[in-house]
Amino acid sequence: MRVVLxxxxxxxxTINNKVNAxxxxxLLILLGIEEEDSGEDIKWLCSKIVKMRIFSDESGIMNNSLLDINGDAIVVSQFTLHANTKKGNRPSYIKAAKPDVAIPLYEEFVQVLEKELGKPVGTGEFGxxxxxxxxxxxxxxxxxxxxRRE
Structure with a gap:
């Protein structure tokens, strides 16, 4: 599972000219899901995301987390995060999970993030x-x- 924060x-x-979130x-969180991803990946990532100290404190130093600032989040599913560009000029998305695997994991990710954050999280719409x-x-x-947790 890969995220871009x-x-x-x-x-x-916005979806069909209507603001969805x-x-x-x-944080805007772009989420890429692979076939072998699991609930363990979700728990680890969500915990990491809400505690990541990337927000400035009163001295302008990145010492605060999303939890510290009571910030909000939007999660957008993005299969292109798993693009393989090694051959040719057309990316391959073979590692990206198919919808039957990805949708339940995406929904679980949002639920776990909401629990970690203690409030609702905005979303896009899968697909x-x-x-x-x-x-x-x-x-x-x-x-x-x-x-790549090491």
Whole structure:
């Protein structure tokens, strides 16, 4: 399971010209799911995400977590995070989980993140054509892969 965290001042997800979710200060989380991902990956990632100290304290040093600032989050499923670009110019998405595996894991990820964060989390819609708008704060962008924990 792979995530791209973007620290934002604001973010929103629009589907069919309708805003599905929007937040102020917090994280936009792009989530890529592979076939072999499990609940263990979800628990580890969600715990890591909410405790990641990437928000500035009163001295301007990144010492605060999403929990510390009572920030919000939006989770957007993005299978393209598992693109293989080694051969040719057309990415292969063979490692990305198929919907029958990915959808339940995506939904579980959102539920676990909500529990860790203690409040609702905004979402996109799995498989939909979404427009994601964000103001990256910093910019701060972090990539975390649950298969590379060392």
């Amino acid at each position: 973007q620290r934002v001042s604001r973010a929103s997800v 929007e937040i102020g200060d917090g 939909a054509d979404m427009k994601v708008d964000l103001l990256n704060d910093g910019p701060v962008t972090i990539i975390i892969d649950s298969k």
